[in-house]
Amino acid sequence: MSDGPNTRPGASTTTNAGRPVSSDEHSLSVGRDGPVVLHDAYLIExxxxxxxERVPERVVHAKGGGAYGTFRVTGDVREFTRADVFQPGRETPLLARFSSVAGEMGSPDTWRDPRGFALKFYTRHGNYDLVGNNTPVFFMRDPQKFQDFIRSQKRDPRTGLRDHTMQWDYWSLSPESAHQVTWLMGDRGIPRNWRRMDGFGSHTYxxxxxxxxxxWVKYxxxxxxxxDFLPQAEADLLAGQDADFxxxxxxxxxxxxxxxSWTLKVQxxxxxxxxxxxxxxxxxxxxxxxxxxPLIEVGRMTLKENPENHHIHVEQAAFEPSNLVPGIGPSPDKMLLARMFSYPDAHRYRIGVNYDELPPNRPRVPVRSYAKDGRMRSFAPDTAAPYxxxxFGGPDAGEQTGVDEASWPVEAGELVREAYSAHRDDDDFVQPRALIRDVMDDAARERLVxxxxxxxxxxxxxxxxxxxxxxxxDVDSDIGERVAAALNGG
Known part of the structure; x- marks a missing residue:
């Protein structure tokens, strides 16, 4: 995505204010060998x-890449949603970012880790963001546990080293993680590349x-x-050969x-x-x-254009599940509801209060917001007056149509701190056991062990x-015994 004219061959260097520069190589000094001077504005700049020139890296999903493309609707889901982006024949520009969850900015791409799959649709009703992973589930169901989980997957603060003891300590004390850990330790834990992996909205919307x-819908x-996936040995080799594979x-x-390209289907x-x-x-x-x-086809996403500048379009991209459009809303998923606050709050800290004016985050439709001022504001909102x-003819939410907040679900009863209410199969090990026994073949089970x-x-x-x-x-007695045997009896 272009941000301005390309530099002409032979054009003169300028300062950030556009003033021609006298030298790209030599500082202004007192005499040939004297001290440099404070009024060398270009050197100081x-x-x-x-x-x-660095913004803080993301606490999670720090290492990633992305591209621009389009989403074209091929199915007909009008009976389920009136969201413009999913209407028959509609084609919508989008930005996709893929990432690793736990690794830092410089970590190798091929470490075993869930992969992020974040999309920003530039719809006719504003930006619609869908954040997810290459797995359809996650390690926990309650946001109270998220920060502790992430810290267990990061580096030991005493040594600065990644520590599998911390990881297994947390996982083994949190049986709800079993389904995601089974996905992670299986073939999907190291995709062959981003192009050869699926993406899931994971949450219910x-x-x-x-x-x-x-x-209710799942993406x-x-x-x-x-x-396709990378066997562990090949992934380890690539991690040393090309960290940016x-x-x-x-x-x-x-x-x-x-x-x-990816075909979007929904449940x-x-x-x-x-x-x-x-x-x-x-x-x-x-x-x-x-x-x-069953899965119902909606459309196809195709990535067609590399960003002209990685920092501007990928590192400054800000995805947030609170960016919803008419026809789409949240569910009572506690993790989703917490992320609707957490993601935009992270962007305000990391890249600034007006992050949504940056090129990858800027809507492709007029913005009429009563938000004003703040750091790095560059556009005057179309509101006539800032209140x-x-x-003076400023916008009025009461005159807008197509807003679904009144339909958003609100749980009846008192505010409480409790686990999900019991359903017949609310067991942490039923689904990972089924994944092992019913989905994996013998070779996949052997690789899992x-x-x-x-x-x-x-x-x-x-x-x-x-x-x-x-x-x-507890997940599967046979798998557990085979792991113990592989560890010489545990």
Missing amino acids: KMAHFNR MWVNAEGRRV HFLTDQGN YRRDLSTAIERGDHP IMPAEDAADYRFNPFDLTKVWPHADY HPNS SNIAGHMSSVADHGVLTRALKYWR
């Missing part, structure tokens, strides 16, 4: 900017149709390139005209099914079986190791 009828972006693969594929649950479904449908550690709610109500044992081999605490082995025996 370069040094000052260099000291400030709400769709509202033109008549106001609500349904599945299925790669048209075919799923995924980022390079996406960029070079698009540059040579090999435009990757639809009638709103009334949720109350007595066999497990809580808003539990982020669970999937909806396709036999109960509401006003007498090898990956788990390899990952657990560096766990230093015997109590943690014993508990982690019980964790896998």
